[in-house]
Amino acid sequence: MKNRVKDKVWVVSLGCPRNLVDSEGILGGLAKKGYALASGIDKADIGIVNTCAFIEDARVESIDAILELIQLKKEGHLKKLLVYGCLPQRYKEQLKNELPEVDAFIGRVSLNHSPNILRMTPLYYAYVKICEGCLNRCSYCVIPKIKGRFTSLDMDSLLDRVSSLDRAKVAEVNIVGQDITGYGMDLYGAKKLPQLLDKMLKSTNNIVWFRLLYLYPNRISDELLELIGSQSRVCKYIDLPIQHINDRILKLMRRNTAKKEIVRLIAKIRKKIPQVAIRTSLIVGFPSETDKEFRELVDFIEEVKFDRLGVFIYSREEGTAAYDFEKQIPQKIKSQRLDTIMSKQQLISQEINNRLLGRTIDVLIEEEEKEAWPVTLENRRAYLGRSQYDAPEVDGTVYVNSSKKLKPGDFAKVKITDTLEYDLVGDAQA
């Protein structure tokens, strides 16, 4: 008797890289049951949306994606539609009533220990999620409620995962989690990120870059900074979300770090890792944030000059402590504050990029570029890439001119010849 051919699946993965890791886990689980991966949603029998519900914008994007797939199902292109992740975790009953076309809503995605997870990222880089949930309880954030208890994956399964990526010659591994600095506190009773990173370095040869994403300020140890500073395969990149700098706002946010500590930490990071790029994220328009407190934040970013910076407008989320805070800020003011920060950061970023002019840096090539090239040179190929100071998807690009052919995943030594606000332009050295 012939085996029945199983349906093909496709996942639309929304939100942050941590969600992407979950999407890979969902696909891996289905692959084990014999389902094949479709080459695109238009070739799939089963469509999956892995949603994000972190803030209002993310919810809107998730609902839009579900509605698009519902349309495909109505037109007969999809047999089944499944919705995973944060959105059903938060609003399952409501969604069931309002979107009957969806076959199943599945909230929490379990952490996947399998080294054979199907990858959705390009072959040359990968994300490895080392923990789920968060140890902190920031007053504006719904993640601890959605994701539940903080859970670390055990070291052995993580080392298996990283070894399999090493064997596959993946160039860059990005270690992610809501708060990776808390790694191990639940499982081993102590912070074990430095030990985990050290073991990953010792058990691999081919991975060229390890990048740590999202370090909670008050859990960054000297041991961790020394490891980042001393190991050439660890990107000199610190992603340090501070959210604000005014002490009253930090306290209301329940961030557990005061201005003095943040200032001290940044100075320490720059001293221990001289070439470091520090990324941060900020929230503007937090309830009761005054003009003066906002000004303090602007002055701070002008003084510190973060290499990379993301700003979010405060989103009032049901179920969070800050939802009921008095003096919610009007949307117009929140948007103005965001614009003010972004225009300051644009100048800072250009200034920081200018310092790289004439320097030669290692660039990970991501794709050949055929259009929208800022500088054109005859008889040369054009590529897009990233330096160790740029995380995938969120940071800048290096536009590379090269006389020799390169492919995604190659590293090139690139001399920087021009700078844009957030991006760099350079020539690959022969």
Ligand code: SF4
């Ligand atoms: S650190 Fe704060 S903002 Fe980040 S996930 Fe945890 S609770 Fe949310």
